Amino acid sequence: MTPAVRSEWRKVTTTNLWWVLALVMFAYTAFLGAVMGFSLAQQPEAATGGMGDSALSGREVAQSVYTLGASLGYVFPLVAGALAMTSEFRHQTITPTLLFEPRRSVVLAAKLVVNLALGLVYGVIGTLGAIAGGAPVLAGLGDGMHLGDGEVLGNVAFSVLALAIWAVIGVGLGTLLPNQVAAIVVILAFTQFVEPILRIGFAAVDALSGLARFFPGAAAEALVGSSLYSTTGMLDLLGRWEGAAVLLAYAVVFALVGRFTTLRRDVT
Amino acid sequence: MTRERTTVVGSTIEINGLSKSFGAVRAVDDLSLTIRPGVVTGFLGPNGAGKTTTLRMLLGLVAADSGSATIDGRPYAELASPAAVVGAALEAASFHPGRTALDHLRVHAPMVGVPDAACSRVLAQVGLADAARRKVGGFSLGMRQRLGLATTLLGDPGVLVLDEPANGLDPEGIVWLRGFLRHLAHEQGRTVLVSSHVLGEVQATVDDVVVIARGRLVHESPLSDLVAMAAAQVRVSTPDTDGFVRLVTEQGWDFSEISGGLLISGASPAQVGAAAHAAHLELHGLAGEGMALEDVFLKLTDPARAQVPA
Numbered sequence: 001m002t003p004a005v006r007s008e009w010r011k012v013t014t015t016n017l018w019w020v021l022a023l024v025m026f027a028y029t030a031f032l033g034a035v036m037g038f039s040l041a042q043q044p045e046a047a048t049g050g051m052g053d054s055a056l057s058g059r060e061v062a063q064s065v066y067t068l069g070a071s072l073g074y075v076f077p078l079v080a081g082a083l084a085m086t087s088e089f090r091h092q093t094i095t096p097t098l099l100f101e102p103r104r105s106v107v108l109a110a111k112l113v114v115n116l117a118l119g120l121v122y123g124v125i126g127t128l129g130a131i132a133g134g135a136p137v138l139a140g141l142g143d144g145m146h147l148g149d150g151e152v153l154g155n156v157a158f159s160v161l162a163l164a165i166w167a168v169i170g171v172g173l174g175t176l177l178p179n180q181v182a183a184i185v186v187i188l189a190f191t192q193f194v195e196p197i198l199r200i201g202f203a204a205v206d207a208l209s210g211l212a213r214f215f216p217g218a219a220a221e222a223l224v225g226s227s228l229y230s231t232t233g234m235l236d237l238l239g240r241w242e243g244a245a246v247l248l249a250y251a252v253v254f255a256l257v258g259r260f261t262t263l264r265r266d267v268t
Numbered sequence: 269m270t271r272e273r274t275t276v277v278g279s280t281i282e283i284n285g286l287s288k289s290f291g292a293v294r295a296v297d298d299l300s301l302t303i304r305p306g307v308v309t310g311f312l313g314p315n316g317a318g319k320t321t322t323l324r325m326l327l328g329l330v331a332a333d334s335g336s337a338t339i340d341g342r343p344y345a346e347l348a349s350p351a352a353v354v355g356a357a358l359e360a361a362s363f364h365p366g367r368t369a370l371d372h373l374r375v376h377a378p379m380v381g382v383p384d385a386a387c388s389r390v391l392a393q394v395g396l397a398d399a400a401r402r403k404v405g406g407f408s409l410g411m412r413q414r415l416g417l418a419t420t421l422l423g424d425p426g427v428l429v430l431d432e433p434a435n436g437l438d439p440e441g442i443v444w445l446r447g448f449l450r451h452l453a454h455e456q457g458r459t460v461l462v463s464s465h466v467l468g469e470v471q472a473t474v475d476d477v478v479v480i481a482r483g484r485l486v487h488e489s490p491l492s493d494l495v496a497m498a499a500a501q502v503r504v505s506t507p508d509t510d511g512f513v514r515l516v517t518e519q520g521w522d523f524s525e526i527s528g529g530l531l532i533s534g535a536s537p538a539q540v541g542a543a544a545h546a547a548h549l550e551l552h553g554l555a556g557e558g559m560a561l562e563d564v565f566l567k568l569t570d571p572a573r574a575q576v577p578a
Binding site for chain 1: 363
């Protein structure tokens, strides 16, 4: 197992993709942090879109802004994890990979381990981005940075963890959908379009409103413990550890199904 | 012939009753063969004959429908450290274009427990030392072939399995590959299996030949036996074709009529000349023609003429 993990780690670090994605993620979350920080500091009641009953407190604003990486930037670790598997099929490197390690479960497990570690890196970078962009704005225009607040820092730590799990989900998804273009299209469509719409749609129908909590994005927000949606009371979330369990369940189910479909097939 | 053996000892590859169908296509059909160490074996057949499928089954990438393929008595996937027993290069395209040649090897080095120095060493062995830090995306097909070969050598395996390794090599590269493979087999005792769809490409490299067509074994022998099958033919030019037909029929030689004479097989030019002289037949031209080895190969693999004795 250890040699396979080292091999997979070297696969990540010997191409440019990981740091290009990390750089873009940092810029993206810093930008979002600054914009949202500005908007919420100016008008704390704006976040609710008129639906909530009260304006956010300074602490809630900080929690929402600092966890923007997990709320809106999770597509980066998700894509990175998926590409770890799909690029093997795209470039046919799956052949030498399986020649050096014919035990396919070991190859998959090594990718899951390496991408959990890589996901933590993305988690730190994405969360630091949101803080770097948001904290100065909150300090200047709002109620202060709240960076000494244990509850805020707790959300920040869970934001890192949620982003790491997204990378592991990505590996499972990439195994399930080894066609790289298909995997990226599905990720972008689901995270940017399908889930947000379904969540709002489900929330409007009583019979379905409970189900929306089990979407992966909603589960991740439950794990983080604060988000734009939840702090505003717009949507209902699971508890923190239930959210973590649901999020991990997605990772495990995708990886298992991928193991018994894609990774069971002949490699030609 | 003096052959010093080093500590590397090749293993025997055994394929027994191996079959595989893709849908309605029977890609490999009850194939059995043995590849021995210490020689270079050519695995030959036209495109689509089932060579790559056979190799992928041998290497555990494709599951066989029935039969077995073992190396040293064990299936590839059950070898303790497979890449240290078998080095295989299946296609020249299996590289990430954004990775350097050295990094491509460094990715796999942990699996065979070798340090970075071993990666540099195998690159030098295949003549890619200067390109070590260049990205594979900019490599020519010949350079990719060399990098594929370097990858197979990383674990210092006793068995090498190379699919079409001469593809894309320039003439100088082919000469180099020939010497390199013969050295690995003859001087070092490794098992070397090289597939090709062109006999001429490996003719000067291989000691043994295995020929398959439509997934079935059609010939297995030392190369010299295949050469012997390239039966001599004699071209006769004569105005008296009928007289010659009677003569060669009497002698029991095979022949075919061509314009202005006959093409006779099963006899040497001297035998044909002497018989013509004794029978007082008018003879304008007499020429021996060896059947090209490539023609023997085509005869073996062509469905219409597949019943040539093996």
